[in-house]
Amino acid sequence: MKLLLIGSGGREHALAWALAKSPKLTKLYAAPGNAGIAEVAELCNLDTADHQAVIGFCREHAIDLVVVGPEAPLVAGLVDDLEAAGIKAFGPSRAAAQLEGSKAFTKGVCDEADIPTAGYGRFDTADAALAYVREKGAPIVVKADGLAAGKGVVVAMTLKDAEEAVTACFEGSFGAAGAEVVIEEFLEGEEASFFVLSDGTNALPLATAQDHKRAYDGDEGPNTGGMGAYSPAPVLTDALIAEVMRTIIEPTIATLAKRGTPFKGVLYAGLMIGTNGPKLIEYNTRFGDPECQVLMMRLKSDLLELLLASVEGRLDQTTADWRDEAALTVVMAAKGYPGSYDKGTEIRGLDTPATDDVAVFHAGTKRDGTRILANGGRVLNVTAVGTTVRQAQQRAYERIRDIDWPEGFCRTDIGWRAIARES
Ligand code: AMP
Numbered sequence: 001m002k003l004l005l006i007g008s009g010g011r012e013h014a015l016a017w018a019l020a021k022s023p024k025l026t027k028l029y030a031a032p033g034n035a036g037i038a039e040v041a042e043l044c045n046l047d048t049a050d051h052q053a054v055i056g057f058c059r060e061h062a063i064d065l066v067v068v069g070p071e072a073p074l075v076a077g078l079v080d081d082l083e084a085a086g087i088k089a090f091g092p093s094r095a096a097a098q099l100e101g102s103k104a105f106t107k108g109v110c111d112e113a114d115i116p117t118a119g120y121g122r123f124d125t126a127d128a129a130l131a132y133v134r135e136k137g138a139p140i141v142v143k144a145d146g147l148a149a150g151k152g153v154v155v156a157m158t159l160k161d162a163e164e165a166v167t168a169c170f171e172g173s174f175g176a177a178g179a180e181v182v183i184e185e186f187l188e189g190e191e192a193s194f195f196v197l198s199d200g201t202n203a204l205p206l207a208t209a210q211d212h213k214r215a216y217d218g219d220e221g222p223n224t225g226g227m228g229a230y231s232p233a234p235v236l237t238d239a240l241i242a243e244v245m246r247t248i249i250e251p252t253i254a255t256l257a258k259r260g261t262p263f264k265g266v267l268y269a270g271l272m273i274g275t276n277g278p279k280l281i282e283y284n285t286r287f288g289d290p291e292c293q294v295l296m297m298r299l300k301s302d303l304l305e306l307l308l309a310s311v312e313g314r315l316d317q318t319t320a321d322w323r324d325e326a327a328l329t330v331v332m333a334a335k336g337y338p339g340s341y342d343k344g345t346e347i348r349g350l351d352t353p354a355t356d357d358v359a360v361f362h363a364g365t366k367r368d369g370t371r372i373l374a375n376g377g378r379v380l381n382v383t384a385v386g387t388t389v390r391q392a393q394q395r396a397y398e399r400i401r402d403i404d405w406p407e408g409f410c411r412t413d414i415g416w417r418a419i420a421r422e423s
């Protein structure tokens with residue numbers, strides 16, 4: 001099969017690496033890709049926001065399946081347009097991707113299906129939103145409704161912070177994404193992520209993970225897209241996974257099917273595990289980045305078969321097999337990230353080939369002749385497998401010692417919570 005993979009991050013490098021192992025794959029293209037993806041795929045110069053251009057490329061190169069990595073093209077309806085042109089595509093339709101594209105949409109699904117989640121109000125004027133936060137008091141969570149590149153959420157510990165967040169939203173800090181605001185009850189507990197694959201009707205559990213969103217050690221500093229992750233998440237026991245499937249995932253899939261907008265693709269549930277059982281914080285409609293990197297290290301099944309089964313509605317006849325070991329990934333970022341940082345600095349020490357146990361996935365990199373240059377904020381994902389999270393962590397940091405990139409940094413404590421549970 002000939003595939004086109006859309007995206008350019010560490011998530012897409014991990015997907016490309018896993019897809020390249022499939023005996024079914026004959027050719028992999030990636031748009032736009034990065035220097036790591038180029039080791040297993042042919043990069044193509046394609047404007048992925050131009051759906052007609054993507055369709056034209058697929059026809060010209062006889063592409064059998066398009067795999068969409070990031071959320072923006074999903075919310076923009078790339079899968080709908082490809083399918084309308086008769087081209088198979090993995091990922092949800094525009095309508096189903098609203099589970100990620102609109103927080104108010106997801107809250108509506110939760111109401112309809114009685115899914116456990118934080119209590120909330122939704123508002124399209126600042127006055128009404130301010131009255132609500134004053135009535136409820138802090139701590140409270142203020143969220144821009146739409147996609148805001150992970151920056152649209154303020155967990156306000158004081159009423160003043162909540163009021164400021166509401167005002168900023170309606171003053172246009174997040175553009176159109178902030179025209180409506182969802183205000184939520186503050187949930188306490190431990191966060192974990194759960195990934196399932198759906199074909200619109202069936203939901204196949206994949207795996208669990210936890211990530212570190214803060215930039216610096218000790219989970220301090222500004223929020224980022226994620227500085228590291230590990231899988232499995234020890235907090236999500238088999239009993240809790242069964243509860244999450246029954247109370248959260250299955251009702252969501254059933255509700256979208258009933259509405260005539262079935263969800264196909266990866267459903268990524270952000271969960272809060274508190275004393276009253278698991279609650280849904282949010283949905284994403286794609287693999288997480290960097291969670292995908294640890295999932296792909298643990299996946300034993302053929303990824304291409306799994307994605308095809310989702311597209312073709314065969315997940316009831318499909319299983320996913322996982323290595324029992326833990327996988328852990330450490331993000332190396334350009335100094336200054338998530339604020340401003342330099343691009344174009346050289347990274348050395350990347351020549352050791354990936355194995356089944358240790359792999360360096362590229363995120364923001366590009367090739368310049370024989371040199372690999374940093375080309376983004378999050379640049380590398382150093383990923384390792386171990387019998388324990390501690391061993392996976394040791395192996396990842398061992399690999400990092402061989403990487404020569406003075407302009408980069410990483411956290412030194414990825415996995416600390418899981419390691420504390422192990423000892
Ligand atoms: P979201 O983009 O909705 O996942 O929110 C980003 C982060 O904000 C989450 O990963 C949580 O750490 C935090 N968060 C969001 N909603 C809540 C909530 N209702 N209670 C506590 N923390 C929350």
Ligand code: GLY
Pocket residue numbers: 211225226284287288289290291
């Ligand atoms: N790591 C968080 C995300 O992919 O949204």
